Amino acid sequence: MLSTADENRPLRPLIQGFLKFRRDRKTPQPYQDFMSRDGRGARIDVQAPDQVPDIRIPPVIQTAIFVVTVLRSPDPIDVAAALVQHWAILMIYITAYLSTLVVFVLVDMAWLGTMASRLYRPTLGDIMLATVNLPAGIAFYLIYPVGLVYFAILPALKSGSLAQAVLGGALFGFFTYITYDLTNQATLRNWTTQLTVIDAGWGTLLGAIAAAAGYWVTVKFAV
Template sequence: MKWIIAFGVAAIVFGLLDGLWLRWAGPNLYRPALGDLLAAKFRFAPAALFYVIYIAGLVWFAVRPGLVYADPSVIMAGVPLAVLNGALLGGLAYATYDLTNQATLKQWATHITLIDIAWGASASALASGLATLAVLRSGY
């Protein structure tokens, strides 16, 4: 049950954050900087697959260590570790994507890379920390 809670909370938090971010950043940041590199229409299937895989990664690499090393007498004990691991995983994942694009595509703006890495680290940290806290508070 704790893994369902962790996955569900991480998915909701990350999904809401990323949805809000993409609604703003798509027309205001990505479209002006990347133009024709962006698809004309959003492709739901690859996005859904990314979110399922990525949230599973957050749960395994960030939430799980936060739960394993949590002190049962201190409700917040594992949260800082989950936040740190979530930030590291998010930064790594987004850096992999953006730096690969910057290395291989004709047009990829450095400011997009820097903003994306910061965004991935921040959103992943928050989703991981809140998912860990939710599991710890649930008593599982």
């Protein structure tokens, strides 16, 4: 019977069972051994089930390693265990990205819906488009959470610290937004210091909120 914690993390018992079975059989573990080499790869330690996998290796490289393992190993147990472990690691990336994306978009839409007519349009005037450039806007919202995941959430998952996620998200938000704002202030006639300060402050807060939410959801449902 699964505990409450295992019910919230349905992959964990399956992963532990596969890896324990392989350990007991004393079969080769090329995928797990490679990913845990020098402490730089993804690893789920059956002796420490609460350990968060090391997820610093990018998903593309993890996928390539998995494919090589499948092609080289004739043992179906070895292949199955690699598949389960690989899927669990990818789920961490997917959960972190999607949860961060949703929160980032919803919170920023609430801000823009409130402040566009009160701050941005009165300040920018005729240099602001009458309607949003959708392709550019969609691209921004799809790309920006990737930075939050990589620079704020993944390091926080490694340390197990929500505070680190908040700080990383705030710093990422500050540096990206202040770069945008100061560039605009240096090149656009209507851009003001007040707008720079307010917008950079918002970017800092938004980054912290989105990173904290992404971290919490990932720990709750994927780790």
